[in-house]
Amino acid sequence: MASGDDGNKKLKLYSYWTSSCSHRVRIGLNFKGLKYEYKEVNLVTGEQHTPEFKKLNPIGYVPVLVDGDVVLSDSFAILMYLEEKYPQHPLLPSDLKKKAINYQAANIVSSSIQPHQNLAELKYIEEKISADETLPWVEFHIGNGFAALEELLKDYAGKYATGDEVYLADLFLAPQIYRAIKSFNLDMSKYPLLLRLYDAYSELPAFQDAMPEKQPDAPSS
Amino acid sequence: MASGDDGNKKLQLYSYWRSSCSHRVRIGLNFKGLEYEYKAVNVLKREQHTPEFKKLNPIGYVPVLVDGDVVLSDSFAILMYLEEKYPQHPLLPSDLKKKAINYQAANIVSSSIQPHQNLAGVKYAEEKISADECFSWVKFHIGNGFAALEELLKDYAGKYATGDDVYLADLFLAPQIYAAIKRFNLDMSKYPLLLRLHGAYSELPAFQNAMPEKQPDAPSS
Numbered sequence: 001m002a003s004g005d006d007g008n009k010k011l012k013l014y015s016y017w018t019s020s021c022s023h024r025v026r027i028g029l030n031f032k033g034l035k036y037e038y039k040e041v042n043l044v045t046g047e048q049h050t051p052e053f054k055k056l057n058p059i060g061y062v063p064v065l066v067d068g069d070v071v072l073s074d075s076f077a078i079l080m081y082l083e084e085k086y087p088q089h090p091l092l093p094s095d096l097k098k099k100a101i102n103y104q105a106a107n108i109v110s111s112s113i114q115p116h117q118n119l120a121e122l123k124y125i126e127e128k129i130s131a132d133e134t135l136p137w138v139e140f141h142i143g144n145g146f147a148a149l150e151e152l153l154k155d156y157a158g159k160y161a162t163g164d165e166v167y168l169a170d171l172f173l174a175p176q177i178y179r180a181i182k183s184f185n186l187d188m189s190k191y192p193l194l195l196r197l198y199d200a201y202s203e204l205p206a207f208q209d210a211m212p213e214k215q216p217d218a219p220s221s
Numbered sequence: 222m223a224s225g226d227d228g229n230k231k232l233q234l235y236s237y238w239r240s241s242c243s244h245r246v247r248i249g250l251n252f253k254g255l256e257y258e259y260k261a262v263n264v265l266k267r268e269q270h271t272p273e274f275k276k277l278n279p280i281g282y283v284p285v286l287v288d289g290d291v292v293l294s295d296s297f298a299i300l301m302y303l304e305e306k307y308p309q310h311p312l313l314p315s316d317l318k319k320k321a322i323n324y325q326a327a328n329i330v331s332s333s334i335q336p337h338q339n340l341a342g343v344k345y346a347e348e349k350i351s352a353d354e355c356f357s358w359v360k361f362h363i364g365n366g367f368a369a370l371e372e373l374l375k376d377y378a379g380k381y382a383t384g385d386d387v388y389l390a391d392l393f394l395a396p397q398i399y400a401a402i403k404r405f406n407l408d409m410s411k412y413p414l415l416l417r418l419h420g421a422y423s424e425l426p427a428f429q430n431a432m433p434e435k436q437p438d439a440p441s442s
Contacts, residue, residue, distance in 0.1 A: 058372030059329060059365070070318055074332075077324035084317055096305055097291055103298035107331070108280060111295075115336040124358065129349050140345060144280070151279030 011036035014056065014064040016043045017215040018183075020114060021075040022063040023175035026210035028079045031166065032089045040217035043119055076110060079171065091168045101162050105152060105169035109176045113145035117179065135184065142180050146191045149173070157193055159200055166204070174201045178211070232257035235277065235285040237264045238436040239404075241335060242296040243284040244396035247431035249300045252387065253310045261438035282339075297331060300392065312389045322383050326373060326390035330397045334366035338400065356405070363401050367412045370394070378414055380421055387425070395422045399432070 013029065013036045015022035029036050041047045041062050048060045057064045057073040064073045065081070072078050083091045092099050115121065117138045125134045153169075156162045161169040177198045180186040188195045201207040212218055234250065234257045236243035250257050262268045262283050269281045278285045278294040285294045286302070293299050304312045313320050337343075338359045346355045374390075377383045382390040398419045401407040409416045422428040433439055 059333060059369035061333075070321075072318075072321050072325065074325040074328045076328050077321045080324050081317060081321045084320075096302060097293075099305075100291075100293050100298045100302045103301055104293065104295040107295045107297050110328070110332045111336050112280060112282075115332055128354060128358075133349060137345075137349075148280035151275075 010068060012039050012066040013037070014039045014041050014053070014062055014066075015215065015217075016041050016062050017212045017218040018179075019043065019062050020175035020179050021061065021110075023178070023210055023212065024075045024171045025063045025065065025078050025082075026215075027171045027174060027207055028082055028091065030206035030209050031091070031171070032082060032086050034082070034086060038216050042217070076106065079168065091171065093162065093165070093167055098156065098162055098167075101152065101156050102168040105149060105161060106172040108145050108148055108152070109172040112148070113141055113176060116141035117184075138184055139186060142176075142184065142186060143190075145176075146180070146186075146194055150191055150193050153193060157197070161197055166206075170197070170201065170207075173197060174207055174210075182212075231289060233260050233287040234258070235260045235262050235274070235283055235287075236436065236438075237262050237269075237283050238433045238439040240264065240283050241396035241400050242282065242331075242339075244399070244431055244433060245296045245392045246284045246286065246299050246303075247436075248392045248395060248428055249303055249312065251427035251430050252312070252392070253303060253307050255303070255307055259437050261436075263438070297327065300389065312392065314383065314386070314388055319377065319383055319388075322373065322377050323389040326370060326382060327393040329366050329369055329373070330393040333369070334362055334397060337362040338405075360405055360407060363397075363405060363407055364411075366397075367401070367407075367415055371412055371414050374414060378418070382418055387427075391418070391422065391428075394418060395428055395431075398422075 011029070011034055013022070013025060015026065015038060041053060043062065047053060048062060054060055056071055059073070061073065063075055063078060064071065065078045067081075067085070070081075072081055079091060092102060122134050122138070125137050153161055158164040160166050161173055173194065177194050181188060181198070208214070232250070232255055234243070234246060236247065236259060238261075262274060264283065268274060269283060275281055277292055280294070282294065284296055284299060285292065286299045288306070291302075293302055300312060313323060343355055343359065346358070350358075374382055379385040381387050382394055394415065395418075398415050402409060402419070409419075429435070
């Protein structure tokens with residue numbers, strides 16, 4: 001679904017290959033069958049702080065979605081916009097309680113875990129304490145969040161997080177579990193449900209095509 | 222709208238007076254004219270870690286809403302549930318772009334600012350760094366988030382954050398601005414729009430009645 005050089009696609013996604021927030025939106029776009037142009041923003045070289053990019057997103061984070069003259073940032077806002085504008089393959093169940101569980105799981109990731117593992121935070125810990133302290137810090141926050149997710153989802157999970165269909169919670173969980181395993185080598189033995197979900201996601205093309213290493217800006221080696 | 226001792230109200234809110242996440246939901250309940258029973262959770266005394274409370278919310282945070290046999294946590298999930306179940310005084314505009322701006326502003330608060338100031342994270346950080354350093358770190362995040370909000374909302378704000386009606390963004394902004402001023406003594410001169418909004422919220426009973434110092438568990442002195 002992503003193309004590095006086609007300027008004619010209506011949808012554009014400003015993304016960085018390892019950004020888990022961008023990863024969520026990539027899954028969503030794939031899941032809904034939406035083609036888009038991939039616009040790389042190199043977070044390591046600070047491209048998110050350039051005046052051009054800050055005009056798109058004042059907070060200087062990725063992802064940003066451009067849909068014609070609509071420019072949106074924040075993975076959640078983008079996904080809710082896509083959900084309403086392109087209703088195929090819905091991201092939310094109609095049942096009120098199950099919908100709420102999806103929002104809650106998504107927010108456990110986006111408010112309780114991810115803010116404590118992003119590049120800016122890790123840099124800060126490294127500067128103020130030490131590089132050795134970054135891993136325990138991240139593990140503390142991921143561990144708390146994963147323990148909560150195991151509890152929250154245990155009565156709802158089926159093949160996927162909240163039943164036998166993919167929904168919003170899965171779009172937030174997949175990148176987070178990926179990052180915990182690949183970037184931080186987290187011991188997942190305490191989180192059997194999340195590990196099982198991770199395997200389930202590996203069977204789905206929408207999820208697989210969104211993986212960091214498959215993006216145009218991933219290093220070739 | 223809140224009562225400390227009436228067991229007959231259908232809605233119950235587990236809340237801490239100073240929790241900004243609880244504060245958001247209190248505004249929402251008031252705004253929609255929904256009566257509820259206030260259930261105090263003393264986070265300083267670690268009541269959120271008791272087995273009873275963890276059964277309600279595995280992540281051990283407030284707020285938690287109980288609506289009959291529906292038990293929900295996470296301020297965003299709760300507000301979206303209330304929005305759908307009790308549609309009076311809608312929290313979201315119908316315009317897709319304006320709705321997205323509301324989600325985005327809410328998430329700037331809930332994912333980029335608030336996670337860095339909540340008790341659990343601050344306590345962990347204070348053990349590793351000094352209390353003064355932590356305080357500066359929180360103010361740094363608030364400042365970044367507020368600068369972004371000023372940029373984001375400047376083309377949309379009217380009497381309130383995204384126009385002349387109160388919407389979701391206002392429910393997230395009011396507690397955050399309050400905390401920035403009262404708890405962190407932030408110099409608001411750089412954030413004129415947010416300061417103006419703070420003034421506007423002080424005219425509204427729904428917002429005023431949700432203020433921390435007006436809650437049943439607020440200290441009397």
